[in-house]
Amino acid sequence: MCLDIDDTLIDFSYASKRALSLLIGRADMWPLWERITDWHVARVVAGEIDYAVMHQRRTQCFLAEMGVVMDPEDVARFECRRKEVLRGSWRLFHDVLPCLEWLRAADVRIAAVTNASGAHQRTKLADLGLSRFFDHIAIAGEVGAAKPDAVMFHSVCAVLDCDPCEAAHVGDKLHTDAVGARDAGLEGVWLDRDGGDAEVPEGVHVIGGLDELPQLLVSEFARIGVPAQR
Ligand SMILES: [Mg+2]
Numbered sequence: 001m002c003l004d005i006d007d008t009l010i011d012f013s014y015a016s017k018r019a020l021s022l023l024i025g026r027a028d029m030w031p032l033w034e035r036i037t038d039w040h041v042a043r044v045v046a047g048e049i050d051y052a053v054m055h056q057r058r059t060q061c062f063l064a065e066m067g068v069v070m071d072p073e074d075v076a077r078f079e080c081r082r083k084e085v086l087r088g089s090w091r092l093f094h095d096v097l098p099c100l101e102w103l104r105a106a107d108v109r110i111a112a113v114t115n116a117s118g119a120h121q122r123t124k125l126a127d128l129g130l131s132r133f134f135d136h137i138a139i140a141g142e143v144g145a146a147k148p149d150a151v152m153f154h155s156v157c158a159v160l161d162c163d164p165c166e167a168a169h170v171g172d173k174l175h176t177d178a179v180g181a182r183d184a185g186l187e188g189v190w191l192d193r194d195g196g197d198a199e200v201p202e203g204v205h206v207i208g209g210l211d212e213l214p215q216l217l218v219s220e221f222a223r224i225g226v227p228a229q230r
Pocket of ligand 1: 004005006171172
């Protein structure tokens with residue numbers, strides 16, 4: 001069982017919004033921050049820049065859009081402070097621990113699969129006491145590929161010693177997580193916590209919370225190795 005981290009296990013959007021609004025003293029700039037982040041993450045995924053450069057440039061670009069011109073040292077200080085506040089704002093969704101405990105009890109091997117950067121993601125999982133649940137933590141920057149690239153999913157299956165058809169991946173991003181996993185031959189599960197009305201592509205499963213995952217595993221994914229009777 002592969003699980004995305006940000007906005008799947010950890011309420012990343014809440015923490016990021018909180019950190020940004022505390023630093024700039026206003027709460028209405030999140031859409032701009034998200035837009036600028038998406039542009040810069042696309043450049044990381046394309047292999048043009050690494051995450052450290054991305055964080056600096058994203059923040060510089062965001063401040064410039066707000067009309068604030070800072071020299072690189074001040075941008076670095078702002079970014080450093082933002083990460084400190086962010087780290088104090090992590091919280092798990094309420095359904096994460098019961099789900100991970102259920103998977104462990106059912107003897108399912110578990111991987112965290114993230115497109116974000118290494119040290120940062122491991123710190124988050126450790127800070128929240130989640131490291132112990134995972135057999136493997138797959139980080140895009142270390143694998144050299146990122147979701148939705150099949151290479152990312154297949155590398156995880158290789159480590160977990162299973163065929164893609166014996167694995168499932170759950171994440172909050174419909175295309176990056178669920179469609180990417182489906183196209184790589186895994187079961188793709190979209191975690192739609194907001195319950196929107198997006199059209200769901202064929203072959204993609206949808207759950208509204210991680211509390212629905214055990215039932216899906218038992219009823220639909222018997223080949224993943226979850227005992228039907230518990
Ligand atoms: Mg996510």
